[in-house]
Amino acid sequence: MSIGVGIIGLGTVGSGTVEILEERIPFFASELGLDIEIRGLCAKSDAETAPFAARGHRCTTNADELIHDPSIQILVELVGGYDLPRKWISAALAAGKHVVTANKALIAKHGAELFPIAAENKVDLLFEAAVGGGIPVIRAMQESLVGCEIRSIRGIVNGTCNYILTSMFKDGGDFDAVLAEAQKLGYAEANPTFDVDAIDSAHKLAILASLASGKFVDFRKMLVEGIRGIGQIDVRMAREMGCTIKLLGIFNRCEDGRIDARVHPCLLPENHLLSSVDGVLNAVHLEATNLGPTLMTGAGAGKLPTASAVVGDVVAIARKLASGGAPLPMGFFREDNAADLLPRDEIRNGYYLRFTMRDRAGVLAAITQAFKEAGISVASMIQKHSTKGGEATIIFTTHKCAESDVQAAIAAVDRLEDSVEPAKMIRFG
Amino acid sequence: MSIGVGIIGLGTVGSGTVEILEERIPFFASELGLDIEIRGLCAKSDAETAPFAARGHRCTTNADELIHDPSIQILVELVGGYDLPRKWISAALAAGKHVVTANKALIAKHGAELFPIAAENKVDLLFEAAVGGGIPVIRAMQESLVGCEIRSIRGIVNGTCNYILTSMFKDGGDFDAVLAEAQKLGYAEANPTFDVDAIDSAHKLAILASLASGKFVDFRKMLVEGIRGIGQIDVRMAREMGCTIKLLGIFNRCEDGRIDARVHPCLLPENHLLSSVDGVLNAVHLEATNLGPTLMTGAGAGKLPTASAVVGDVVAIARKLASGGAPLPMGFFREDNAADLLPRDEIRNGYYLRFTMRDRAGVLAAITQAFKEAGISVASMIQKHSTKGGEATIIFTTHKCAESDVQAAIAAVDRLEDSVEPAKMIRFG
Structure with missing residues (x-):
């Protein structure tokens, strides 16, 4: 068909x-x-x-x-x-x-x-x-979470406002200046009212609240406040209190069955999951029975x-x-369709390497020689003296390099007679 | 039927x-x-x-x-x-x-x-x-992201390991002690090898990598390293470098079409989105063509x-x-099925209130009197003298209270003859 x-x-x-x-x-x-x-x-x-x-x-x-x-x-x-x-x-x-x-x-x-x-x-x-x-929150609510009752939503659903607030925190500047900059960069419209007065956020929160409640939530009846009027003083004070300011769409299911749906700026503790959602990113934080809290973050707008x-x-x-609802296509999941896996040796990474060595002249030279021979470029080095009899902890970080090279370097250092215990290696993510 | x-x-x-x-x-x-x-x-x-x-x-x-x-x-x-x-x-x-x-x-x-x-x-x-x-990542990959090619995945997919690593960062303690504590709390099995040696993470990453690549990814052929052997010294060093350590499942689609799939501990910059995914939480960070980066976080295990x-x-x-694939049930979305909205007055919140007042004796007493009359309980108060001629900025935060009460207090303060400009109010999220 x-x-x-x-x-x-x-x-x-x-x-x-x-x-x-x-x-x-x-x-x-x-x-x-x-x-x-x-x-x-x-x-x-x-x-x-x-x-x-x-x-x-x-x-x-x-x-x-x-x-x-x-x-x-x-x-x-x-x-x-x-x-x-x-x-x-x-x-x-x-x-x-x-x-x-x-x-x-x-x-x-x-x-x-x-x-x-x-x-x-x-x-x-x-x-x-x-x-x-592009955040698949609608499908999650319509399909994945049918076993849950959604109790609350906190959403950052307007990238323009989030960009402006983030800039005010990171780079200073008052609302008008930051808005002008956002307009210059194409993050805000020439007429910004739809975004900064939170009409767009209200539309979106109303849709989420409707899905979450199973009722029609009319945005025209919601409390809606935009981000105009927030000044640098508010930003500084929020920071002193360990907070950030975000424009949130909020949904709560009240104990009595009523629906609390609104959009306005909020102070959020800096360690709140939504506080690190910066710039034009969007995020939706849901609390649901059975499931508990879930956060989805991603690009909230943009062409692709x-x-x-x-x-x-x-x-x-x-x-x-x-x-008419056929199975999901899992036919690719067959042993005769195996992936061509990148061999471990070809993995490339930055590395953290900790060596425990006897604290003697020439040790550092021996290690750096091993690195040189393996063709590894060092990003940083720190040496710490231990109180334990004459041992030193030496930590290297590397630029991106092949796993096979770093393994060769480790083996060479571990073979040194001044090596006290095998090296500890952790990869940079 | x-x-x-x-x-x-x-x-x-x-x-x-x-x-x-x-x-x-x-x-x-x-x-x-x-x-x-x-x-x-x-x-x-x-x-x-x-x-x-x-x-x-x-x-x-x-x-x-x-x-x-x-x-x-x-x-x-x-x-x-x-x-x-x-x-x-x-x-x-x-x-x-x-x-x-x-x-x-x-x-x-x-x-x-x-x-x-x-x-x-x-x-x-x-x-x-x-x-x-409970994180709906499988359905997202199978259905929502069919318009995208997934280029990379970084997943924290084992709550036990994430709990142990988080504890080592937050509360100190060496691996063995923290593992024992996790076992006591029921976050780790008596035989923890499935978790701490990353076998469980490998199973999960293999499934994600298979879905992302459209190929069968065999976990038995992947590089898999658990979290044993990470010590407090590594934690301290990571911290000095502005990093945290997470056990990550990693998938990359290589330029040549090969698949890089592995599980091992990683140093991550503290400001990375995954660095704040703490305790038993799970998270999956995807990078996809068209979509860009997306993060989903939530409960990775547990009964419900x-x-x-x-x-x-x-x-x-x-x-x-x-x-056979009927429409999603959106019949609730009708005007004659409107939600019973919580009126604005009944919203309850903590509030941040900024007043700009003439700096005169009795102003503070007048404000606190207005709060008392509105029945609002103050959480904190800071007064700042301004360089501008005799103005003071006074900031209050409140405990949770009704929006109607706080509006009454604001109106009362704004009516005071020493009020220089209308109060600025921001709600705590």
Whole structure:
């Protein structure tokens, strides 16, 4: 069975999705047994579609062409915004097409209208890319954690805000200056309100909270506060208290069954797992019955991370279309399909080496000679005198080198008559 | 369609799986539309099955009874070890049953034999619980990341070793003493070799490396080194270098297509994401094309976390059995099913409050009076004199209190005639 995909929107994420599909379609065919084909692309203008048409894709500026094409079973919406995507997706679902979108604003605002249409027509409306970009948190919540009740969520779900706050901590600078810098670097929009006033975070947290609670959580009814107004003084004080400041989406299931869902900046102890999630990274920290706490961190935005989540959804639907739920393809897991393993000798690493030697003239020269003969480049050396009768502990770190060379050097040093015990070696990660 | 589950093994994870299924079966029926039933439990002795029989379960000491029961479609193996599970799982797969296991040793050692039997019989053999306990890394690799090629993995996949190493860093103590303590606390077995010599980690890394490479990675051919022999001196030196030591499972896809897969202790910079994964926690750090780096952290073992992963697999199979790949149930996402949101006033938090006041006698008394009237308990207070003409910055942190109370206190302070600018409030996370 051949499965047709149509994509509306050829901007950053849309063109990334085409790229990944073009790259991975042979893998889907050979390893997953899925025959997936791009059967139509749509953008606002011929200028936008031209590079894709040049690569042999059928292109149009009329979305309805894709929506009503019977050879397309999966429609991917990557335009963003509310009105047109709402219309397109409704029509596609009603026409019995499965839909994949990265549009969190649409899901948060019109999901309650669209999901029932999907249910009625027995098709999927998937949106992994809508929250946390490439972090597979939606699928984890929908599938992996069905044995758990999610009690709380703490999410860093907006890379722009996290970049700004991180910069204010690391490099100083007040909000306005850091925002201007973020805009210059492309991490913030010219009109930053969607991000810094936490509207985007609110959309995402509402989606997570809906999934976690099994109820529709309306972002328009949530407490939402952005990061404007946080100053360097707050940063300094937070630091004095051993804290950092993060914009968090928060979900709690209250004892009485009510749902606490909100978005605002938070002081977090520096040793909190989320405190080290810096820059444009996103993270979602879940607490669930049975499971306990779990953290997922990764790229929350960007062309290819977001597109990879879109492609994951496309494949999930394609699997169902092709086989009605066939087994996961584990056929590669056979002894006659063994990996060609890198031999131990060819591993390359930096190394930490601790030698215990008699503290005598010439010992250091002998060791460094052994290193030289093995062709190993030393990164640092520290010698410590021991109180034990005339022993010295000598520690070397190396630049990256081959395991076989470092083993040769160790063996040579261990053979020295001044060696008191065998060397201890630990690799740098 | 009613789906029957049989479970072999009623030890820690087995009894946890029964508990979670008993708890969640009503949810699976009402929210997922899945009619799942426990149709048989098996353990070695009547003494082990007695408490389950008392709760009304059909129990046996003969695994074959479950394997050949036509009312059971999903067989769950939670015994551990090699020989019997291998026999049972082969037989169950051959009989057309889907199988779920947490047995990493079995998958690593005999997976190459079992997966082809599963493929031949068109059934699933799922093993999410085999690596990282409750962390949904297997499903992420099998489904979410199909649009990516995984380039590298760094995994902390053995809680015992991570506990020992963490203790050596945090509390001092040499390996033997810390191991003895871990054994006393139940974090290490009486015979710890499976853990501390990294055999368990090797099984897990081999499974991850197989999934990442699409090739069978044989743990018997990997470099595997445990954590014996790491001493306090290594800990102290690592610390002086700004590093920690972690036992890592490592996978790299080499430029030439070969696979680098190994397990050994590693020095990691203290600011590496994995360095803060402490105690019995597990973590898997992936680098994938398109996606970039992603980290998943959580409980790597334990009764309920592991059982929750088993249940996730059972439900994944049940979904396919019931519907042949029907849409995910998003019917709850409707406006007429709105969550009962906790009103903002009822949010409870600790707060950070910064006031800018004229530096005059009585100001502090006026603020603390406002706090007292709002019923807010102060956790700490710092006053800083400003160089600006007679202004003071006064910072309070509060114990947990209601948002309405803190808003009342802020309003009262802002109304004071000595207030220079509105208060800045940030919530503790």
